[in-house]
Amino acid sequence: MPVFWKLTRPSLQWLGLSVCLLALPSAPAHGQDTPEVRRTLRYLTSRHLHGRGYTHHGDQRAAAFLAKHFKRLGLLPFSSARDYTQPFSLTVNTFPGNLSVTADQQKLRPGHDFIVAPESGGGRFTASVVHFDSLVFSQEPLLQQFLAQPLQAVALAVAQQDYQRAMAQPLLAQKLQEARAIVVLIPGKLTASLAAKQAPQPRLLVAALAWPPAAKEITIDLQARLQQSYRTQNVLGYIPGTARPDSLLVVTAHYDHLGELGRHHYFPGANDNASGTSMLLQLARHFSQPAHRLRYTLVFIGFSGEEAGLLGSRYFTAHPLFPLGSVRFLINLDLVGTGDSGATVVNGTLHPKEFQILQQLNSGTASVGSLAARGRAANSDHFPFSEAGVPAFFLYTRGGIAAYHDIQDKAETLPLTRYSELYRLLTQFLTYLTH
Ligand SMILES: [Zn+2]
Numbered sequence: 001m002p003v004f005w006k007l008t009r010p011s012l013q014w015l016g017l018s019v020c021l022l023a024l025p026s027a028p029a030h031g032q033d034t035p036e037v038r039r040t041l042r043y044l045t046s047r048h049l050h051g052r053g054y055t056h057h058g059d060q061r062a063a064a065f066l067a068k069h070f071k072r073l074g075l076l077p078f079s080s081a082r083d084y085t086q087p088f089s090l091t092v093n094t095f096p097g098n099l100s101v102t103a104d105q106q107k108l109r110p111g112h113d114f115i116v117a118p119e120s121g122g123g124r125f126t127a128s129v130v131h132f133d134s135l136v137f138s139q140e141p142l143l144q145q146f147l148a149q150p151l152q153a154v155a156l157a158v159a160q161q162d163y164q165r166a167m168a169q170p171l172l173a174q175k176l177q178e179a180r181a182i183v184v185l186i187p188g189k190l191t192a193s194l195a196a197k198q199a200p201q202p203r204l205l206v207a208a209l210a211w212p213p214a215a216k217e218i219t220i221d222l223q224a225r226l227q228q229s230y231r232t233q234n235v236l237g238y239i240p241g242t243a244r245p246d247s248l249l250v251v252t253a254h255y256d257h258l259g260e261l262g263r264h265h266y267f268p269g270a271n272d273n274a275s276g277t278s279m280l281l282q283l284a285r286h287f288s289q290p291a292h293r294l295r296y297t298l299v300f301i302g303f304s305g306e307e308a309g310l311l312g313s314r315y316f317t318a319h320p321l322f323p324l325g326s327v328r329f330l331i332n333l334d335l336v337g338t339g340d341s342g343a344t345v346v347n348g349t350l351h352p353k354e355f356q357i358l359q360q361l362n363s364g365t366a367s368v369g370s371l372a373a374r375g376r377a378a379n380s381d382h383f384p385f386s387e388a389g390v391p392a393f394f395l396y397t398r399g400g401i402a403a404y405h406d407i408q409d410k411a412e413t414l415p416l417t418r419y420s421e422l423y424r425l426l427t428q429f430l431t432y433l434t435h
Contacts, residue, residue: 078238094225111261132158
């Protein structure tokens with residue numbers, strides 16, 4: 001506390017900001033409660049939650065975990081919410097069952113050698129492989145030959161850049177639809193995502209290095225299930241403000257992730273976004289203590305459907321459970337488990353005053369390293385709120401690990417480099433905002 005006071009007071013005064021810094025929280029020991037954080041991360045990323053997607057109740061288990069903790073911490077549910085949840089529906093393609101791929105007798109490993117394209121259909125068959133020739137783009141006779149060739153019985157293997165180019169040309173895109181299967185050869189990292197539709201055939205994203213050169217035959221066993229109007233839920237609760245309960249500060253983090261990659265593999269989503277979800281719980285724990293209660297009402301929201309296109313936050317802003325106009329500020333946390341290269345604040349340039357405050361606080365004891373401001377970006381759940389006129393930051397940490405939307409995004413290897421510092425920075429920032 002004294003160190004923080006000394007370091008930040010002159011610079012805040014220089015900014016012309018009046019603030020009672022004595023009221024800012026010190027860095028409480030439980031903020032660095034890494035065993036607690038690690039437990040939360042382990043649970044959220046465990047096999048039991050199936051990648052927090054829309055099969056085997058993955059999303060519901062994660063939501064129940066959040067609601068249980070909200071209740072335990074004494075957060076109040078909004079009267080229009082059922083318990084702490086706000087249900088909504090989404091449509092998403094899933095891969096909850098069989099998944100095996102063999103190319104020329106070589107078994108490909110899910111997650112390492114290949115993943116499934118988000119829109120992939122299912123199927124169980126052996127097919128001969130036809131390699132797409134990029135000369136089709138430049139040589140008319142080859143194009144005509146390709147268009148005339150029946151593809152219904154073959155698996156078409158195509159380099160990623162050729163695939164993207166072909167899919168942008170209506171004639172070729174239509175031709176590709178005929179194939180029994182499509183194998184897209186990816187030169188770099190395999191990065192998974194979600195889709196709200198299902199293609200007529202299996203579509204695999206195979207690491208180019210794992211694909212047998214000139215493979216002749218492929219055997220696929222892939223179960224795909226399009227979950228239509230699947231019922232999921234946002235989870236939210238609040239701590240009433242002590243002086244101005246009608247003014248709200250909101251902390252958000254999406255708890256959903258990419259779900260399963262067949263029956264035996266799943267996307268753990270430790271950094272994305274068990275990290276933000278556990279941070280949200282840590283903040284709720286801190287501010288629920290009587291000594292740390294804020295003058296403004298503090299709302300915590302765990303969103304579902306983020307990976308499927310910000311669906312939970314879009315639903316919430318279309319069906320808000322509190323007036324969006326009463327939100328003084330919103331902080332969205334997504335990918336906060338690293339920090340070797342500092343952190344980035346999306347919308348930082350849109351709200352320069354708040355960003356300056358954050359920077360000043362960051363120069364004290366709670367430094368997460370270099371803080372970079374960037375502009376508007378539709379890359380997480382703050383975005384629908386920003387579009388609705390709610391002042392919001394989206395904060396993520398940089399550096400550390402390369403794992404992202406893959407099966408390597410595990411709790412064991414999440415460094416949490418600046419996690420405690422970020423926790424302290426956020427408690428100070430939220431406290432500051434209520435003055
Ligand atoms: Zn993500």
